[in-house]
Amino acid sequence: MPSPKKQRQLITARYGRADLNDYTAAGHLLWDTLVNANLTPRIDETSAGRAIAIDLPDSTTLWCTEDADVSHLPSDHEAWSVIHFHNPTDSGDYLQVYLGPGDLSCEADTAACVSTVAAWIANWTAVGAVAQHNTYLTLSKTAAPRETIRAAWHISWGHPGFDPTNPTTPTEQHTATVIEQSADLPGRRGACLACPWEGPIRRDHNTAVEDGLDHTHPGWRSLPAIPQGKSGKNAHLLRAYLDAVYPTGWFETGGPLKVYTSVANDRHEPGKAPGGGYLVKVYRSTYTPNPKHQQQALL
Structure with missing residues (x-):
């Protein structure tokens, strides 16, 4: 050249x-x-x-x-x-x-x-949630076409590290989040606020969250799910159960809490677990079939 x-x-x-x-x-x-x-x-x-x-x-x-x-x-x-x-x-x-x-x-x-x-x-x-989000904030203030800005990766609204105006900073411990493109067919990725790790591109929000949790809290899939949180006199019993079956310090490190939901494809919620981690929704149908007729049961 x-x-x-x-x-x-x-x-x-x-x-x-x-x-x-x-x-x-x-x-x-x-x-x-x-x-x-x-x-x-x-x-x-x-x-x-x-x-x-x-x-x-x-x-x-x-x-x-x-x-x-x-x-x-x-x-x-x-x-x-x-x-x-x-x-x-x-x-x-x-x-x-x-x-x-x-x-x-x-x-x-x-x-x-x-x-x-x-x-x-x-x-x-840029590589990683923090770098991509912070460069996105700069790009959004330029004369780039709207579709170009919408195609840029950034932390999803409401997820850990999200700030619509101010740069985010890395966390000391691995913290799951989700980055996305805001295009007509948005792509999403699980990501981490402490390191440059990014998961594969997903169309589904929950799958991206789960990819991130696989990175930050391996083993979460094998933990038990519980009914949706209860308040009042049984709250201390529920917390005692969680402390017994979840690893020590799990929630202090932003670990997810798995809860049952009767809504198919219910969205995982950031910040709703004890300690600020994800509330992971596990679908369990409430449908109970009617008992079979006694003659049918004998067949």
Whole structure:
């Protein structure tokens, strides 16, 4: 690959005319601003108009252009468009990361574009619930399209570590939570607030919670479930039973409590167990079949 300096010169070299090679193009401003933001651009000579590309660690690519052109004069600039190609072999599989409004100066549009790209890359490459949620908060304040923000991973509303405005901090002990995308078909993952662990992508909320609990509290599946919590004179008896059958210190470390529910697919509830862990709902039907007729019982 040519040196960065020679790469930058390709922005105007597409015309092949010496008298056009000395001016400052809009693409030069974008290139320099990307470099100043500690991003590494290159010129994609295979693209129409020689797009400014940014290669990501997962072998996917961002393309930055304006109507397939980066060599136009700043005074002729309208709006940058940045596209992320999810699949390098399929040009139709992409996400719009940035699209300028069309009424900004070249300098203002370039600044908005680069700040959005930097925030999006930070979220795209972040690992773990804390890092993803905190970079999501930054991305949500940029000019990224609504669907791009909705596709970014962040801690699910109401789950451990969630804060809609302030960055979250890691916990000292492994704590289960759920991260999600807010797109039309949201993906969910079990995650941990103390380490970068993330579970597989799930469509189902409860399965993501259970993945997280498998990571933070292995063995929870073998513990007994109890009827939904009772208050009053029997509350101390119920707690004594829990202390007897659940491991010592289980709830102090945010361990889940399993309770029976008559509602199929009842959602697990964060923060409802003693100690602030998940209340895990175990379905048990209340249906009792009628006794068979005595003659039927003899058959």
